[in-house]
Amino acid sequence: MALHSFKGGVHPQEGKELSKDKPIKELQPSGELVYPLSQHIGAPAKLIVSVGDVVKRGQMLAEAGGFVSAPIYSSVSGTVKEISPRRVATGDMVMSVVIENDNEYSEADFEELSHDQVEKLTGEQILEKIKNAGIVGMGGAGFPTHVKLSPKNPEKIEYIIANCAECEPYLTSDYRAIIEYTEKLVEGMKLILKMFPNAKGVFGVENNKLDCIEKIRSLISDDNRLSICELLTKYPQGGERQLIHAVTDRDINSKMLPADAGCIVDNVATISAVYDAVYLGRPVMDRIFTVSGDDVVEPRNFSIHIGTSFKEILNAAEGLKKPAAKMISGGPMMGFAMFDIDVPTTKTTSALLVFTEDEASKYETTACINCGRCVEACPENLIPSRLSKYSENGVKDIFEEWYGLECIECGSCSFVCPARRPLTQDIKTMKKQILTDKKNQKK
Amino acid sequence: MSDLIHVTSSPHVRENTDTKRIMILVIISLLPASIFGVFNFGPKALLVLLLSIFSCVATEAITDKCLKKKNTVSDLSAVVTGLLLGLNLPHTVSWFIPVVGGFFAIFVVKMLFGGLGQNFMNPALGARCFLLLSFTQQMTSFSYDGVTSATPLAQLKAGESVDALKMFLGTEAGTIGETSVIALLIGAIFLILMGIINLRIPASYIGTFAIFVLLFGGHGFDWTFLVEEICGGGLILGAFFMATDYVTSPITPKGQIIFGIVLGILTGIFRIFGASAEGVSYAIIFANCLVPLIEKFTVPKAFGIVREPSKKDSKLEEGAKA
Numbered sequence: 001m002a003l004h005s006f007k008g009g010v011h012p013q014e015g016k017e018l019s020k021d022k023p024i025k026e027l028q029p030s031g032e033l034v035y036p037l038s039q040h041i042g043a044p045a046k047l048i049v050s051v052g053d054v055v056k057r058g059q060m061l062a063e064a065g066g067f068v069s070a071p072i073y074s075s076v077s078g079t080v081k082e083i084s085p086r087r088v089a090t091g092d093m094v095m096s097v098v099i100e101n102d103n104e105y106s107e108a109d110f111e112e113l114s115h116d117q118v119e120k121l122t123g124e125q126i127l128e129k130i131k132n133a134g135i136v137g138m139g140g141a142g143f144p145t146h147v148k149l150s151p152k153n154p155e156k157i158e159y160i161i162a163n164c165a166e167c168e169p170y171l172t173s174d175y176r177a178i179i180e181y182t183e184k185l186v187e188g189m190k191l192i193l194k195m196f197p198n199a200k201g202v203f204g205v206e207n208n209k210l211d212c213i214e215k216i217r218s219l220i221s222d223d224n225r226l227s228i229c230e231l232l233t234k235y236p237q238g239g240e241r242q243l244i245h246a247v248t249d250r251d252i253n254s255k256m257l258p259a260d261a262g263c264i265v266d267n268v269a270t271i272s273a274v275y276d277a278v279y280l281g282r283p284v285m286d287r288i289f290t291v292s293g294d295d296v297v298e299p300r301n302f303s304i305h306i307g308t309s310f311k312e313i314l315n316a317a318e319g320l321k322k323p324a325a326k327m328i329s330g331g332p333m334m335g336f337a338m339f340d341i342d343v344p345t346t347k348t349t350s351a352l353l354v355f356t357e358d359e360a361s362k363y364e365t366t367a368c369i370n371c372g373r374c375v376e377a378c379p380e381n382l383i384p385s386r387l388s389k390y391s392e393n394g395v396k397d398i399f400e401e402w403y404g405l406e407c408i409e410c411g412s413c414s415f416v417c418p419a420r421r422p423l424t425q426d427i428k429t430m431k432k433q434i435l436t437d438k439k440n441q442k443k
Numbered sequence: 444m445s446d447l448i449h450v451t452s453s454p455h456v457r458e459n460t461d462t463k464r465i466m467i468l469v470i471i472s473l474l475p476a477s478i479f480g481v482f483n484f485g486p487k488a489l490l491v492l493l494l495s496i497f498s499c500v501a502t503e504a505i506t507d508k509c510l511k512k513k514n515t516v517s518d519l520s521a522v523v524t525g526l527l528l529g530l531n532l533p534h535t536v537s538w539f540i541p542v543v544g545g546f547f548a549i550f551v552v553k554m555l556f557g558g559l560g561q562n563f564m565n566p567a568l569g570a571r572c573f574l575l576l577s578f579t580q581q582m583t584s585f586s587y588d589g590v591t592s593a594t595p596l597a598q599l600k601a602g603e604s605v606d607a608l609k610m611f612l613g614t615e616a617g618t619i620g621e622t623s624v625i626a627l628l629i630g631a632i633f634l635i636l637m638g639i640i641n642l643r644i645p646a647s648y649i650g651t652f653a654i655f656v657l658l659f660g661g662h663g664f665d666w667t668f669l670v671e672e673i674c675g676g677g678l679i680l681g682a683f684f685m686a687t688d689y690v691t692s693p694i695t696p697k698g699q700i701i702f703g704i705v706l707g708i709l710t711g712i713f714r715i716f717g718a719s720a721e722g723v724s725y726a727i728i729f730a731n732c733l734v735p736l737i738e739k740f741t742v743p744k745a746f747g748i749v750r751e752p753s754k755k756d757s758k759l760e761e762g763a764k765a
Contacts, residue, residue, distance in 0.1 A: 253747035353765030403745035
């Protein structure tokens with residue numbers, strides 16, 4: 001059988017072997033923890049605590065600030081020390097709650113449900129639990145999950161796709177989660193399926209994770225609504241549009257939602273969080289996190305308390321062999337380079353990568369030779385070299401005519417460019433300008 | 444952490460292939476034809492190739508210096524141009540022909556338009572056409588084994604019979620690099636396997652040309668004639684190594700196929716209805732000029748775009764919002 005995939009894409013060096021076989025270890029933070037109020041797409045959460053309050057692990061710090069928003073919970077017990085703007089991984093200053101950890105980890109009361117009790121829950125009740133638990137797209141996008149799971153016509157949803165592709169190099173947090181918490185993933189999927197009577201659950205796994213496929217297969221054989229889709233290992237296989245294409249052969253563009261193609265895509269961590277929220281009554285407090293890179297002494301997978309600083313996690317991985325040259329939040333293809341790692345982790349940060357040599361900025365940019373490698377690599381069927389030129393020259397209308405707004409910013413074009421041109425960066429910049437223009441026009 | 448931390452936009456990793464590596468692979472792919480040419484035509488051919496390469500590289504270095512630009516010789520693109528130009532010359536030309544040709548290719552066709560990536564015409568072919576028009580006598584007299592003789596393609600046009608096997612092997616009169624189909628194909632297969640070129644342009648070019656010859660060649664469905672037409676002249680060299688020049692061919696996949704078709708038709712017209720037996724060089728530089736137009740009409744639809752967003756749609760959207 002031919003493996004499912006998409007057109008275009010690239011094959012970066014995987015680097016997953018560094019942390020692939022390191023079991024998930026809980027990391028207990030020691031210092032203060034920082035909770036930015038905006039860890040998701042949509043309205044920032046609204047504060048409900050004030051300085052001096054004593055909070056428990058799992059206590060709500062801020063409630064959802066609207067429908068497209070999510071509440072934020074404390075991941076440790078302690079005292080609210082400060083409420084002020086703090087720097088986050090993207091470099092922005094975001095209003096945050098700072099909590100002094102008392103190292104007790106005393107937890108709030110969570111309502112655990114037995115299997116029978118869960119069976120009796122209706123779709124709306126499950127959705128309510130997801131909403132209250134503050135679950136957002138934990139693969140990186142941070143779109144509130146309860147919004148994603150309430151499409152206009154739930155009966156028209158035919159596929160719930162679990163994004164188990166983890167196509168970014170170096171990252172192994174999803175891999176470890178699938179291997180170690182397979183049951184959470186499968187049961188979480190079953191919970192989501194309860195809301196969609198006509199949907200099938202598909203686990204999309206790249207074929208470099210055959211052990212994951214075996215694990216999942218052993219748990220889903222008794223349920224004919226669940227299946228596995230084996231995907232070709234290729235970047236960006238885990239891109240939402242690429243994954244939908246690989247699994248269902250349906251295509252969506254930037255103006256459509258997956259629901260328009262009858263699909264909902266959720267990341268491994270998100271689906272596991274659904275399990276935690278419904279069965280254990282636990283909100284999003286922890287997440288699985290990879291710390292890796294060629295010169296990290298002990299690359300590892302941690303279960304971190306959200307809000308722990310990146311620096312503390314790096315120290316827990318025994319630090320570096322040489323001084324760092326580049327520090328990335330997320331994967332090497334789409335992650336953000338940080339200038340300071342004393343910033344908090346959030347619901348959506350899945351990795352810290354540290355490189356002691358910065359390969360990408362060593363290269364010198366030369367003239368475009370029109371070779372078309374970016375065209376072959378682009379999973380969105382664009383002409384990146386031209387879009388980059390239109391961006392440099394500021395011609396917005398032609399940029400749009402050549403479908404520039406369809407770019408998913410996966411980085412494949414810059415990755416292959418033999419002239420080392422910053423194609424992705426140029427396109428991103430222009431996209432932002434045009435989208436801002438459009439927003440202003442609406443106002 | 445003493446050293447400064449780098450902050451750049453993603454992606455933070457890159458593939459190994461750079462422009463220089465691509466140029467090296469192109470040079471390697473031209474080696475079979477070059478070596479064969481030198482064996483076939485003798486040391487004079489080697490001199491022509493070297494002079495041509497030297498002239499191109501020197502012109503680029505001097506131009507960079509005069510224009511106070513960064514020296515770009517190390518990307519090896521001038522070497523490729525020089526080699527291609529040399530392969531497009533008869534080995535009998537005087538020493539100044541490759542020198543003048545190299546200067547024209549690099550200075551006039553490439554550097555005046557802004558250097559690598561900016562020229563709208565293939566530099567080597569631009570220079571060849573310049574030389575053909577300026578030094579017609581030298582550029583069109585060929586010899587083989589010391590005997591002046593017409594190229595097989597010219598013989599074919601004159602209605603004489605030619606030896607197709609010799610044309611395939613290349614033991615016949617012609618420019619240094621165009622004669623041996625087998626040597627050229629070895630290089631072409633190498634380029635395709637290394638992922639440097641794809642078959643869109645060569646296949647549509649040769650395919651269209653073949654159909655054109657069958658329809659208008661005046662020989663009906665004469666397969667021998669067809670094979671001889673394809674093996675003759677600069678078609679194989681042109682189709683795999685010159686028409687596929689990145690800079691002067693369309694970047695859109697559909698555009699590349701159309702480009703090949705245009706080339707096939709033009710080559711057919713020039714060869715069959717024109718005064719000269721040759722037509723590849725003119726066809727390619729003419730089609731080079733059509734590239735912006737071809738690209739304009741072949742912008743591929745982005746992934747998931749079913750139809751053009753029409754005004755009706757946006758009105759509907761607005762209505763829905765209201």
